[in-house]
Amino acid sequence: MTDPGLRPVDLANQPAKFQDRYKVVHKLHEELVRLKGNKYAKKLVKLAVMLEAKVAKSSKTAQTYRFTVNVLIRDLINHKGNINEISIAGKPLIPGKQKAIRGVDGPILEDVNKIMEALNDLLLTPEQMEKNSYITRQQIEDFNLEFLNKVTFESKYVDCFRCKMKFQRSDIKKEVMCKYHPSKKQYNFEGKFYDYPCCGETSLSVSPQRLGCKVFKHHVFKDEGYTLLSKISPFSDTKNINGLSNVISIDCEMGFTTLGYEMIRLTMVDFFTNRVLFDKITRPLGEVLDLNSEYSGVHEIKDSDSIPYDDAMKEILNKNMINKNTILIGHGFENDLNVMRLIHDKCIDTAVMFLRKGTYKQALKDLAFKMLGVKIQTGEHDSAIDAITTMNIVKKHLNISIDRKEWN
Ligand SMILES: [Zn+2]
Numbered sequence: 001m002t003d004p005g006l007r008p009v010d011l012a013n014q015p016a017k018f019q020d021r022y023k024v025v026h027k028l029h030e031e032l033v034r035l036k037g038n039k040y041a042k043k044l045v046k047l048a049v050m051l052e053a054k055v056a057k058s059s060k061t062a063q064t065y066r067f068t069v070n071v072l073i074r075d076l077i078n079h080k081g082n083i084n085e086i087s088i089a090g091k092p093l094i095p096g097k098q099k100a101i102r103g104v105d106g107p108i109l110e111d112v113n114k115i116m117e118a119l120n121d122l123l124l125t126p127e128q129m130e131k132n133s134y135i136t137r138q139q140i141e142d143f144n145l146e147f148l149n150k151v152t153f154e155s156k157y158v159d160c161f162r163c164k165m166k167f168q169r170s171d172i173k174k175e176v177m178c179k180y181h182p183s184k185k186q187y188n189f190e191g192k193f194y195d196y197p198c199c200g201e202t203s204l205s206v207s208p209q210r211l212g213c214k215v216f217k218h219h220v221f222k223d224e225g226y227t228l229l230s231k232i233s234p235f236s237d238t239k240n241i242n243g244l245s246n247v248i249s250i251d252c253e254m255g256f257t258t259l260g261y262e263m264i265r266l267t268m269v270d271f272f273t274n275r276v277l278f279d280k281i282t283r284p285l286g287e288v289l290d291l292n293s294e295y296s297g298v299h300e301i302k303d304s305d306s307i308p309y310d311d312a313m314k315e316i317l318n319k320n321m322i323n324k325n326t327i328l329i330g331h332g333f334e335n336d337l338n339v340m341r342l343i344h345d346k347c348i349d350t351a352v353m354f355l356r357k358g359t360y361k362q363a364l365k366d367l368a369f370k371m372l373g374v375k376i377q378t379g380e381h382d383s384a385i386d387a388i389t390t391m392n393i394v395k396k397h398l399n400i401s402i403d404r405k406e407w408n
Pocket residue numbers: 180181182183196197198199200201212213214
């Protein structure tokens with residue numbers, strides 16, 4: 001029998017219809033009971049009602065309401081119903097229990113030297129770099145001829161980044177039917193199967209569409225590791241570029257070409273002035289196969305409004321932009337550095353900073369919502385917005401004003 005208390009509380013401003021809120025309260029209760037156990041069913045009624053009310057109060061529109069409910073249910077599942085770990089619209093439910101995700105307690109940081117000190121404390125250690133597939137100087141020094149032989153063999157065949165089929169690199173321009181799902185499969189806890197959010201197909205399906213709801217006419221590949229990447233184009237090391245210390249947030253958009261996964265847009269934003277230092281569409285070295293427009297937001301690369309990859313790199317590697325003293329900020333930053341073919345020591349990576357349970361990287365989109373309460377990447381990605389958001393997450397974490405543009 002349904003508990004009579006299991007209904008939404010009355011609010012002056014309701015973001016959604018009563019009927020919808022009613023369903024959410026029930027859904028929350030159902031999830032909580034599943035996570036905590038049947039014997040707590042009665043006790044969990046209050047919690048479900050309270051959680052729904054918090055979501056409803058923090059949402060101005062029905063869309064935000066639905067989004068916040070989804071984030072909440074996902075977090076409850078991820079944290080096995082432990083509400084100490086739960087935030088609603090960026091605010092922790094139980095204050096003081098989420099040190100890692102909240103801004104640092106204490107005064108607002110205003111002194112540039114103190115800020116630089118705090119940023120230095122956030123730099124990835126060599127071990128963290130190694131663990132997160134960053135290409136380091138050490139790796140290059142370890143690179144030897146013995147290895148090279150192995151690579152020549154390995155590099156003849158590649159796995160398609162999308163359909164996982166093995167194919168010859170030299171066949172990259174051959175027309176094929178590469179079937180894939182654009183979104184990652186998700187585990188469905190209730191039904192114990194995987195489903196693909198892009199199309200709703202599941203691992204239980206027998207339809208030919210389970211192999212992929214999208215078809216592309218080429219296989220594509222994404223090389224990893226110094227040996228393969230440097231064969232395509234060489235890395236630059238910033239250690240020889242002198243200059244004053246500065247702080248720059250970076251985001252790249254990438255696409256697939258005949259040479260793999262390449263940079264097609266690069267954005268750099270200055271941490272202190274919020275000024276966009278560089279934002280250009282870049283022409284990759286290989287022939288474009290797929291600009292990944294749905295995500296990258298780049299629909300075409302015209303000669304007139306783009307610059308070659310090499311020129312872009314020349315433009316950004318100098319004493320005023322990226323030099324050996326620069327602190328670079330990114331999210332899942334090894335991907336950006338790899339497509340830029342850059343070796344750099346001083347990196348802050350928000351994906352590594354905010355590992356969930358010490359293990360799982362969170363999407364920038366989710367982190368932005370939790371920490372800043374902003375929604376990004378609702379459609380195509382925009383490297384300018386992503387670079388600014390990543391930077392703002394670091395500012396929020398260190399208690400630095402996000403809007404301030406002038407410093408003493
Ligand atoms: Zn699909």
